[in-house]
Amino acid sequence: MSEFRWHRKDLLGLRTLEAVEIRHILDTAKSFQDVSLRSVKKVPALRGKTVANLFLEPSTRTRVSFELAEKRLSADTIQIQKTGSSMVKGETLKDMCRNIESLKVDLVVMRHSFSGAPFRLARHLKASVINAGDGINEHPTQALLDMFTVLEKKGKIEGLNITFIGDILHSRVARSNIWGLTKLGANVTVCGPKTLIPVGIEKLGVRVTYDLNEAVEQADVINLLRIQLERQSESFFPSIREYATAYQINKNVLKRAKSDVVIMHPGPVNRGIEITSDVVDGPYSVILDQVTNGIAVRMAVLFLLCGTAGTETEE
Amino acid sequence: MINLLIKNVKIVDPAKNEKTADVQLPVADVLIHEGKITKIGSGLNASGEKTLDGTGKCLMPGFVDLHTHFREPGFEAKETIVTGAHAGLKGGYVASVSMPNTFPPCDHQGVIDNIIRKAKEVPYYIFPSGTISKGREGKELSEMADLKNAGIVAVTDDGDWVGDALLMRRAMEYASMLDLIVMSHCEDRRLSAGGVMNEGLTSTRLGLKGITAASEEIAVARDIELARLTGAHLHLCHLSTARSVELLARAKKEGLRVTAEVTPHHIGVSEEIIEGYNTNAKMYPPLRTNQDIAVLKQALKDGLIDCIATDHAPHTPEDKMCEFDVAPFGVIGLETAFGIVMSELYHAGGWTLGAIAAIMSRNPAVILKKEERFGLIREGIEANLALVDPSLEWTVTSEELRSKSTNSCFIKRKLKGKVLATVCAGQLWEF
Numbered sequence: 001m002s003e004f005r006w007h008r009k010d011l012l013g014l015r016t017l018e019a020v021e022i023r024h025i026l027d028t029a030k031s032f033q034d035v036s037l038r039s040v041k042k043v044p045a046l047r048g049k050t051v052a053n054l055f056l057e058p059s060t061r062t063r064v065s066f067e068l069a070e071k072r073l074s075a076d077t078i079q080i081q082k083t084g085s086s087m088v089k090g091e092t093l094k095d096m097c098r099n100i101e102s103l104k105v106d107l108v109v110m111r112h113s114f115s116g117a118p119f120r121l122a123r124h125l126k127a128s129v130i131n132a133g134d135g136i137n138e139h140p141t142q143a144l145l146d147m148f149t150v151l152e153k154k155g156k157i158e159g160l161n162i163t164f165i166g167d168i169l170h171s172r173v174a175r176s177n178i179w180g181l182t183k184l185g186a187n188v189t190v191c192g193p194k195t196l197i198p199v200g201i202e203k204l205g206v207r208v209t210y211d212l213n214e215a216v217e218q219a220d221v222i223n224l225l226r227i228q229l230e231r232q233s234e235s236f237f238p239s240i241r242e243y244a245t246a247y248q249i250n251k252n253v254l255k256r257a258k259s260d261v262v263i264m265h266p267g268p269v270n271r272g273i274e275i276t277s278d279v280v281d282g283p284y285s286v287i288l289d290q291v292t293n294g295i296a297v298r299m300a301v302l303f304l305l306c307g308t309a310g311t312e313t314e315e
Numbered sequence: 316m317i318n319l320l321i322k323n324v325k326i327v328d329p330a331k332n333e334k335t336a337d338v339q340l341p342v343a344d345v346l347i348h349e350g351k352i353t354k355i356g357s358g359l360n361a362s363g364e365k366t367l368d369g370t371g372k373c374l375m376p377g378f379v380d381l382h383t384h385f386r387e388p389g390f391e392a393k394e395t396i397v398t399g400a401h402a403g404l405k406g407g408y409v410a411s412v413s414m415p416n417t418f419p420p421c422d423h424q425g426v427i428d429n430i431i432r433k434a435k436e437v438p439y440y441i442f443p444s445g446t447i448s449k450g451r452e453g454k455e456l457s458e459m460a461d462l463k464n465a466g467i468v469a470v471t472d473d474g475d476w477v478g479d480a481l482l483m484r485r486a487m488e489y490a491s492m493l494d495l496i497v498m499s500h501c502e503d504r505r506l507s508a509g510g511v512m513n514e515g516l517t518s519t520r521l522g523l524k525g526i527t528a529a530s531e532e533i534a535v536a537r538d539i540e541l542a543r544l545t546g547a548h549l550h551l552c553h554l555s556t557a558r559s560v561e562l563l564a565r566a567k568k569e570g571l572r573v574t575a576e577v578t579p580h581h582i583g584v585s586e587e588i589i590e591g592y593n594t595n596a597k598m599y600p601p602l603r604t605n606q607d608i609a610v611l612k613q614a615l616k617d618g619l620i621d622c623i624a625t626d627h628a629p630h631t632p633e634d635k636m637c638e639f640d641v642a643p644f645g646v647i648g649l650e651t652a653f654g655i656v657m658s659e660l661y662h663a664g665g666w667t668l669g670a671i672a673a674i675m676s677r678n679p680a681v682i683l684k685k686e687e688r689f690g691l692i693r694e695g696i697e698a699n700l701a702l703v704d705p706s707l708e709w710t711v712t713s714e715e716l717r718s719k720s721t722n723s724c725f726i727k728r729k730l731k732g733k734v735l736a737t738v739c740a741g742q743l744w745e746f
Contacts, residue, residue, distance in 0.1 A: 015520065092636045114638035115522040116592030123591075135640065137522025175522055199525060200516030 013138035014179035028300035046075035069298035128305040143176035158185035166225030191215035324369025329677035330691035350741030377409030377699035379679040382624035389418025394629040400439035402718035407701030407734035410440035427465035471498035487547035501534035551575040555600040557610035576624035579655035594642035622678040629720030657732025
């Protein structure tokens with residue numbers, strides 16, 4: 001374990017974290033990894049603490065992963081689920097904060113369809129806030145579990161060539177990964193049609209290419225992003241068919257890759273679109289390891305933040 | 316009707332002294348009798364009348380705002396004609412062009428009649444604008460001749476740019492026949508759709524959807540071409556990008572009837588303040604980059620952009636108390652405009668007081684063809700004046716705002732230059 005002591009109240013994104021803090025979370029996660037392998041999958045670290053899972057956008061994977069992490073830490077949990085914005089129900093973000101405050105919860109895990117919402121929640125709340133995905137902005141625990149998986153498979157992050165393929169523009173997973181990986185010294189490449197590459201992203205120290213072969217060739221890790229089928233109707237690409245022709249990862253494309261390349265995907269996978277089934281189920285894929293590691297990483301984050309609940313928020 | 320003597324004050328009359336060095340500006344006494352400026356001279360006396368000591372202060376013509384949202388009728392929780400007028404007076408303003416995105420919208424003479432009736436009850440001048448299209452829907456022209464008879468000075472669909480070039484052509488032709496200004500909020504909404512802030516590195520960093528500068532520039536370019544075609548007086552609202560300024564410069568060089576405004580927030584603050592997702596930094600057009608700010612300031616200095624207009628757009632705290640993506644666009648500006656302009660252009664930019672007074676009062680008055688009543692200081696005319704301290708430092712607080720809303724992006728900002736008193740329509744307001 002590093003000597004570093006965690007001091008932040010919230011985990012809102014990797015953009016505002018220091019490299020040493022990211023490493024500390026990853027180190028901490030390692031110590032939680034074996035809890036899920038025991039016959040009694042529970043430690044008392046968060047006994048007596050209450051965690052509210054506030055999911056204002058549909059989510060299965062992240063929600064279940066957080067819930068398991070909380071339960072394995074012995075926390076009491078409540079689920080608050082709504083679809084769409086709080087405003088749809090006529091409740092302002094501020095009222096939501098005040099209500100949560102009154103419920104005396106220690107920690108809030110928030111998923112929200114609008115960027116920045118957890119930042120505003122955190123500012124008004126004494127409880128710790130974990131961003132479980134906000135709009136197209138960040139999904140820090142997903143990026144942390146991706147980094148944890150890279151570490152597990154490759155033993156390091158610094159100096160690795162890590163490529164993201166797909167809809168970078170709308171991807172909070174890509175954004176959080178870019179912040180985290182560049183801080184830890186990886187060489188990040190993003191690849192996708194020009195319509196789905198955010199403006200100015202190269203200024204974040206990221207290489208941009210529109211050519212899949214180029215993106216694959218030197219990659220140590222390929223992280224695929226789910227392509228949302230509705231992007232076709234918004235004219236981001238002409239058809240799923242053409243998208244798959246240009247950007248699908250399949251056996252043929254992987255012939256150009258390094259022999260020890262690792263394939264990741266945050267899920268859910270569109271089999272046959274961004275990735276073929278044989279690759280999903282094949283030897284390069286670590287997609288299910290990501291799912292398992294997600295629990296350890298989220299346990300680590302919950303554990304670290306619970307020690308600092310009630311302190312000052314960042315900004 | 317006020318009787319007032321302002322003693323020993325520096326007179327900043329942009330009609331006469333726009334380019335005069337500050338030290339050469341005349342210092343005099345100004346006598347106001349029954350709301351009129353009756354005498355400007357030295358050693359004036361007026362026994363028993365109210366006297367203000369103007370030593371170290373400046374007297375400017377009251378400011379004229381070409382872009383105010385009074386929100387009445389329809390959205391009185393945000394602002395009313397009364398509260399908006401008092402916000403204006405606090406900011407040194409004496410007149411505003413009211414925007415037509417009310418409910419019902421100002422597409423019918425009845426709505427204009429109603430605004431004018433209410434405006435007569437406040438000590439402030441309101442010149443309404445009407446809509447270009449019925450319901451601001453961009454489909455059919457409003458009854459502009461009727462609206463003109465009711466008292467409008469301009470037509471605009473404000474927040475909704477007329478996307479149909481043919482309708483805009485007809486609107487410009489019809490409006491120019493009626494000698495109405497066509498004000499255009501230039502933004503191709505198809506191109507900016509879904510965006511909530513300026514598109515660029517900052518929007519990528521914050522994970523917010525961007526509004527490309529091109530959505531404004533395309534609209535500016537088209538409207539300039541239609542102004543060329545029709546001969547209409549096109550007034551470009553709240554320009555925000557460097558490239559818009561280039562298009563404007565070319566149009567002016569060719570002698571087209573094109574004028575333009577910029578808001579205090581577009582020269583006073585960049586997109587970077589959106590860090591933290593402050594919904595009071597969300598408006599149309601979005602805050603842009605420091606590079607754009609530099610170009611906009613230079614364009615004001617060069618006279619390419621004619622004037623400051625506030626785009627005072629009140630929203631209640633409840634409206635803004637939400638996620639950045641769903642918050643309404645708009646910030647208030649009447650009460651902070653002078654402080655921002657003085658801080659950014661006078662103190663930091665080396666402008667003369669005369670040039671400041673020109674962009675705040677004279678130039679907008681000329682655009683409205685009301686330069687005989689506003690934007691000057693003369694014996695014999697009604698006193699519409701702002702008494703200002705050019706160097707007084709103050710901090711913007713929401714508690715001190717007279718507007719019904721507090722959605723300012725300048726809360727907690729330290730400003731240098733403050734309005735001390737406003738004389739308007741025969742009344743004195745001291746702050």
